[in-house]
Amino acid sequence: MTGNGTAPSSAAATRLLIADDHPTIHAGLATLLQAEKPHWEICATASDGREAIARATELRPHLVIMDYTMPHLNGLEATGEIHRALPEIEVLIFTGTQCRHALAEAFHSRARGCVLKSEGPQTLLRALESIRHHDRFRSHGITAVCDDIAATSGKLRTLTDRERETARLIADSKSTKVIAAELGLSIKTIETHRAKVFAKLQVHSVAELVRYALRTGLVQL
Numbered sequence: 001m002t003g004n005g006t007a008p009s010s011a012a013a014t015r016l017l018i019a020d021d022h023p024t025i026h027a028g029l030a031t032l033l034q035a036e037k038p039h040w041e042i043c044a045t046a047s048d049g050r051e052a053i054a055r056a057t058e059l060r061p062h063l064v065i066m067d068y069t070m071p072h073l074n075g076l077e078a079t080g081e082i083h084r085a086l087p088e089i090e091v092l093i094f095t096g097t098q099c100r101h102a103l104a105e106a107f108h109s110r111a112r113g114c115v116l117k118s119e120g121p122q123t124l125l126r127a128l129e130s131i132r133h134h135d136r137f138r139s140h141g142i143t144a145v146c147d148d149i150a151a152t153s154g155k156l157r158t159l160t161d162r163e164r165e166t167a168r169l170i171a172d173s174k175s176t177k178v179i180a181a182e183l184g185l186s187i188k189t190i191e192t193h194r195a196k197v198f199a200k201l202q203v204h205s206v207a208e209l210v211r212y213a214l215r216t217g218l219v220q221l
Helices: 023-036 050-060 075-085 098-109 121-132 140-158 161-171 177-185 187-201 206-216
Strands: 015-021 040-044 064-067 090-095 113-116
Touching: 015 023, 015 050, 015 090, 015 121, 023 040, 023 121, 040 050, 050 064, 050 075, 064 075, 064 121, 075 090, 075 098, 075 121, 075 161, 090 098, 090 121, 098 113, 098 140, 140 187, 140 206, 161 177, 177 206, 187 206
Parallel strands: 015 040, 015 064, 064 090, 090 113
Antiparallel strands: none
16 A cells, blocks of 8 residues: 555555544554555555545545544535546545534435445444445444434424424523513413424423434534
8 A cells, every 4th residue: 555645556446535634543544444444545545535536536546444533624525526527436425523414414415335444444444345336335323313303303393494493492491481582472472482382392301302403403502
């Protein structure tokens, strides 16, 4: 394997580009692949989205292991650029992000595969084998998060616009009196909206509502 940015000598080898802004990830993946895939070659590494696009365009690797969170362009933006210019290159999103909506975006992106960094080397290796053969791979961790988002978002869609706004303000620690003043409604009307929100979302306390709102993106930290 080579990491100097030059094209590998063996035309038959599977060539990989690693794009991640943490050098320890580069080193760890190199060690793993040397042990498990000695016939594969790391043709280059990149530390941000723009560099990943440049390296992919220059070296035409078979596979790109792409972090989600990187400077300049994130992994999904870089993946989109690579896919438009070089659709034959397969990209695996390999991410440690805890943002549920970022994971959902990765799941539905043009990347051929998605794996959480917490899921272990064997999952990563299975993913690389799959996308090398142009098969989609969505890891159990990614799929579980997206299934949960779909389920919780389904409940959120049952709220009316006013109930949704009331839920957001409750989750944002606003009192009934403050919400009523902010929305120009009576306290009794807000109490009615509150009761409907709790029933539709199947939550039983403000703490549960806050957790639900964070999970679905209704409010942000």
